[in-house]
Amino acid sequence: MDGNAIDWEAAARRWIDQEAGEARMPEGELIAEIEAFLGRHKICALATAGNGIVRNTTVEYVHAEGAFWIVSEGGLKFRALQANSNVCLAIHDNDVSFDSLAGLQVTGRAEVLKPFGPGYARACELRGIPMERLRAMPFVMNIIKVTPTRYDYVSGRLKERGFSARQHIDL
Numbered sequence: 107m108d109g110n111a112i113d114w115e116a117a118a119r120r121w122i123d124q125e126a127g128e129a130r131m132p133e134g135e136l137i138a139e140i141e142a143f144l145g146r147h148k149i150c151a152l153a154t155a156g157n158g159i160v161r162n163t164t165v166e167y168v169h170a171e172g173a174f175w176i177v178s179e180g181g182l183k184f185r186a187l188q189a190n191s192n193v194c195l196a197i198h199d200n201d202v203s204f205d206s207l208a209g210l211q212v213t214g215r216a217e218v219l220k221p222f223g224p225g226y227a228r229a230c231e232l233r234g235i236p237m238e239r240l241r242a243m244p245f246v247m248n249i250i251k252v253t254p255t256r257y258d259y260v261s262g263r264l265k266e267r268g269f270s271a272r273q274h275i276d277l
Contacts, residue, residue: 121272128270136273139264140257143210144169144197151196152176152250154216156189167195167252168233174212174252175229184218184248191215193252208261214254221246 131139153162161183167174174195178184187193193216198209219225222241229249230237240247258274265271 125270125272125274128272129268131264131269131273133275136257136259136275139261139273140210140259140275143208143259143261147197149197150174150212152183152252153194153196154183154186154190155192156186159186161186170232172253174214174254175232176250176252177229177233177235178248178250179245180248187216187218187250191217195252206262208263209259211258212252212254213256213258214252217251217253219249219251221248225249225251 148166148168150165150167151162152165154160159182161181163178163181163183165176165178167176169175193214195212195214196209197212199207217225219229222237226249227237229251230240254277256274256276258272260272262271264273
């Protein structure tokens with residue numbers, strides 16, 4: 107290989123290889139840690155890609171019943187979602203110290219709920235929004251339900267407990 111060429115596979119495997127020898131958290135502890143982290147946040151970046159576009163949109167979410175519920179007026183992310191339901195959410199603390207930095211990447215599948223159907227009604231209930239208020243709007247508010255398939259959690263504070271700062275779980 108050319109000395110100046112990029113070794114794409116080595117770059118992609120960097121953290122996978124490093125994590126192989128590091129201390130993993132027990133699954134139950136990790137889930138509890140992630141749930142506590144999610145309870146402290148309500149804003150994320152929703153990444154979508156499809157139909158020739160990539161979007162990364164800041165949105166508010168509610169995490170309940172094992173899913174993320176996002177209400178959206180619309181936007182180009184829906185063109186991407188129409189073609190590709192695979193999404194990624196990024197949530198992080200605002201602390202700038204690397205030793206205490208915490209963030210969560212959520213890989214999952216998005217479903218745009220049928221307006222005013224049963225899933226939509228449940229999402230309104232979870233979000234505390236009267237569905238009739240949405241029905242009275244001059245346009246349809248869309249609701250995206252993201253079901254996680256993987257969590258990648260990073261927290262410098264985990265090292266204090268003897269664990270790798272990088273943890274993940276496939277759901």
